[in-house]
Amino acid sequence: MSDVARLAGVSIKTVSRVVNDEPGVHPATAERVLAAIDQLGFRRNLSARNLRRGSSTGTLGLILEDVANPFYSQLTRAVEEVARSHGRQVLTGSSDEDPGRERELALEFCARRVDGLLVVPAGMRHGYLVPEMRAGMPVVFLDRPAGDVVADTVLVDNIGGAAEAVRHLADQGHRRIAFLGDAPDIFTAAERLRGFREGCARAGLQYPEDLVAMGPHDEHSVAGVLRRLLDGRNPATAIVSGNNRITVLLLRAFAQRPDRPALVGFDDFELADLLSPPVTVVAHDVALLGRAAAELLFARLDGDNSPPRRVVLPARLVARGSGEVGRKT
Numbered sequence: 001m002s003d004v005a006r007l008a009g010v011s012i013k014t015v016s017r018v019v020n021d022e023p024g025v026h027p028a029t030a031e032r033v034l035a036a037i038d039q040l041g042f043r044r045n046l047s048a049r050n051l052r053r054g055s056s057t058g059t060l061g062l063i064l065e066d067v068a069n070p071f072y073s074q075l076t077r078a079v080e081e082v083a084r085s086h087g088r089q090v091l092t093g094s095s096d097e098d099p100g101r102e103r104e105l106a107l108e109f110c111a112r113r114v115d116g117l118l119v120v121p122a123g124m125r126h127g128y129l130v131p132e133m134r135a136g137m138p139v140v141f142l143d144r145p146a147g148d149v150v151a152d153t154v155l156v157d158n159i160g161g162a163a164e165a166v167r168h169l170a171d172q173g174h175r176r177i178a179f180l181g182d183a184p185d186i187f188t189a190a191e192r193l194r195g196f197r198e199g200c201a202r203a204g205l206q207y208p209e210d211l212v213a214m215g216p217h218d219e220h221s222v223a224g225v226l227r228r229l230l231d232g233r234n235p236a237t238a239i240v241s242g243n244n245r246i247t248v249l250l251l252r253a254f255a256q257r258p259d260r261p262a263l264v265g266f267d268d269f270e271l272a273d274l275l276s277p278p279v280t281v282v283a284h285d286v287a288l289l290g291r292a293a294a295e296l297l298f299a300r301l302d303g304d305n306s307p308p309r310r311v312v313l314p315a316r317l318v319a320r321g322s323g324e325v326g327r328k329t
Contacts, residue, residue, distance in 0.1 A: 007036040041131035060297065061109030061117045062092045063102055071244060071267060071286055072120070075142075078290030079118060086298050088115065097186070099123025110137065116297045121146055121187075138300035142293040144187040145310075152300070154293040154311045158191035158266075159198060161282040161315030165240045165264040166199025168280070168317050172324055174238040174262060178211035178229050180222070180250065181242030189214065192242050192266055211236050215246070222249040223256070230261060238262035238323070244269040247279065264323040266315075273320055280323030284315040 001019075005012045010033060017025050018033040025033075036042075060083055064072040076092055083090050091109060095102040102122040106129060109117060116138040117129075124147025133139055133151070140152040162179075169177050179196045182189035193214065200207050213225045229236045238261050241247040247265030254260040265272075265281045272279040292311055 001042070003040055004033065004036045004042050007040065008032040041128075056115050057113045058088050059112070059114045060088050060090050060294075061106070061112075061114040062090050063105050063109075063117070063119045064092065064094055065097055065120055065122065066094050067092060068094075069245070070270060074286040075120075075290040078287040079294045082291055082294035082298070095120075095122040097122050099125065103128055116140070116301055118142060118293055118297060119146075120144060123147065126151075138297055140293045140297045140300075142289060150308050152293075152296050152308050152310075154289060154296065154313065156188075156284045156289060156313050157315045158188055159195035161266060161284065161317075162192040162195025162240065162242075163199035163202060164315070164317045165266065165282050165323075166196055166203055166205075168319065168323055169238040169240070169262055169264060170199075170203035170205065172238075172262065175205060176208065176211065176234065176236045176238070177205065178208070178213070178236035178239045178261075179242065180213050180215070180217065180225060180239060180246050182215045182217070182246065184214045189242055196240055208236075215242075217246055217249055219249055219252060222246070223253045226250070226253050226257070230257070230259075236261055238264075241265040243267050247272075247281075251275070251279070260325075262323050262325055264317070268318065275322075277321030277325055280320045281318050282315050283318045284313060288313055 001012050001015045005015045008015070010029060014025060014029065015033055018030050062076060062079055064076065066072060067076060076090070080090050091112070091114060093105040095105060099122045102119070106117060106119065110132050119139060119141050120143045121141055126146045126149045129139055130149060133149070140154065142154045143156065145153045145155065166177060179193060181193050184190055184193065193212070197207050211229060239250065241250055241263065244265065244267035247267070247269065250263060263279065265279055268281045268283040272281060292313065296309065296311070
């Protein structure tokens with residue numbers, strides 16, 4: 001607060017009134033104080049204040065893309081179990097893939113003095129967290145890395161998993177393999193596309209630019225993509241889908257068609273083994289992803305000051321039937 005007061009040319013009491021929304025401050029003066037706060041990265045209720053006092057709020061902040069997605073529901077449950085074993089509770093929010101919303105949630109959690117943050121990043125700019133991290137707030141990024149800060153990160157082997165999906169389909173005799181992915185500016189989507197490309201190279205297949213469709217996707221767009229991929233003169237005979245939501249959209253579109261290509265989906269999902277045919281997937285342990293990130297966060301809270309870590313968890317192909325059917329070329 002002294003630094004803010006000095007930069008704004010006001011008293012510490014004036015800064016206190018502004019940050020606590022108290023009356024009696026001229027609007028122009030308040031604007032100078034707020035500008036100084038923004039420039040210096042000042043946050044009220046910084047976690048550092050709690051750490052210096054040796055206190056804890058007993059909470060963690062967890063920021064996801066969408067808690068309604070079963071993938072993130074499993075992730076949340078795993079984080080909660082680890083937090084509970086350490087006597088903490090978890091505050092959760094959905095960014096809806098909006099970097100602005102992610103920033104708003106993160107700073108709100110910091111203002112509430114959570115003991116640490118777990119973030120599935122929506123964007124590539126995380127410099128706004130630097131003041132919190134310098135003040136002692138442990139932050140772990142999971143499923144995707146931070147864009148412009150160095151921090152602990154827990155990921156899945158997206159490249160290896162997608163390459164394995166292509167290898168499996170190529171081993172079944174498929175030469176025209178398509179890829180449907182999420183928006184290419186999303187880290188996991190870009191990495192899985194890279195893995196698809198590498199898988200094609202390893203299998204001796206030319207990268208099929210005409211068979212790649214990046215999202216975002218919805219039911220209407222997927223139906224249109226399928227018509228383009230499957231109804232032409234040189235159609236795809238197999239598809240790799242980039243995540244569980246796209247896989248479900250494809251299955252719904254398949255139900256409206258007389259034939260269906262082979263399918264391997266990235267991410268397992270509930271009832272995938274009970275469909276006809278059961279869905280072949282590239283699976284990874286979502287609970288392990290959440291546990292590994294949470295345990296890393298608690299290691300930092302317990303005083304681990306080693307350099308930031310990057311943990312990559314394995315993915316594996318689970319052959320169930322959908323990747324082993326369909327016409328081949």
